[in-house]
Amino acid sequence: MPWGLNMPKKKIGDCFLTLLLFVLSGCASLSEEECLTGDWEGIGYRDGLQGELQGVLSEHQKSCSEYQISLNLDEYLQGRKQGLKAYCLPNNGFRVGLRGVEYSYVCPKALEKSFLIEYQRGRTIYLQEQKVNALKAEIESVKQQLKKLTKKIKTTERNLLKEGVSRHERKALLESLREQEREVPLLSSELDQLEAGLISEEFILRRLR
Numbered sequence: 001m002p003w004g005l006n007m008p009k010k011k012i013g014d015c016f017l018t019l020l021l022f023v024l025s026g027c028a029s030l031s032e033e034e035c036l037t038g039d040w041e042g043i044g045y046r047d048g049l050q051g052e053l054q055g056v057l058s059e060h061q062k063s064c065s066e067y068q069i070s071l072n073l074d075e076y077l078q079g080r081k082q083g084l085k086a087y088c089l090p091n092n093g094f095r096v097g098l099r100g101v102e103y104s105y106v107c108p109k110a111l112e113k114s115f116l117i118e119y120q121r122g123r124t125i126y127l128q129e130q131k132v133n134a135l136k137a138e139i140e141s142v143k144q145q146l147k148k149l150t151k152k153i154k155t156t157e158r159n160l161l162k163e164g165v166s167r168h169e170r171k172a173l174l175e176s177l178r179e180q181e182r183e184v185p186l187l188s189s190e191l192d193q194l195e196a197g198l199i200s201e202e203f204i205l206r207r208l209r
Contacts, residue, residue, distance in 0.1 A: 029056060035064035040072040041079035048083020051096065053104050084108065090118040097122025100130075128205045135198045142191045149187065153180045 034043065047056055057076065064071055086092070088107035093115040096103065100123070107115050156177045160170065 029059035030063040032067055035067050035069045035071075038069070038072070040075035043071075044076035044079025044081075045083040046079075048080040048085075048106075049087050050083075051087045051101075051104060051106050053106060054080070085111070088112065088115045090114045093117070093119035094122040097124075098126050100126045125205070125208045128201065128208055132198065132201050132205055135194060135201060139191065139194045139198060142187055142194060146184070146187050146191065149180060149183055153177065153184075156180060 030043070043060065057071075057073075060071055060076075084106060088111035093103075097119040103116070103119055105112070156173055159165070160173050160177070165173070
């Protein structure tokens, strides 16, 4: 019997409300404890350190308004300013770029130029890694196709050698075999090109690193 079929409507409503509150609490940018503690400078520092846009502030205000708590804007902005100083260091820019994270242009002008230089260096490596990984995946796919094709060819050859195969069946099997054998050099050629491309792209990646 499906769940809830004989459950009283009030109980079903209570369960739904509990689930809804759970989902909504999971979407809140700050927990009730964080709002009550009121470490606005620490929260601002954390957001700055993560390179969050200042727009996250409105999400914090919305979260805490549910508990009738207002955040301290001055403390938050002071903390965020300090957090951004750490986030906007060149070595962190490289790490952010290397992870493939999009930069939201949150750094102060005085720090942004050196941050962006390293960010772009890291991102260039990240994009090259993606290219190499994509080629590896394509190579593996073609290898699997060749493997399956080889099995099909062997199966067709075995079927041709079976006793009792009619002339019509033999003709169909031979046509199928020829078609399968024509695919082998095409896939092999594609594999050779992909592997040559991979060697080239891996060389570029090594130089970038």
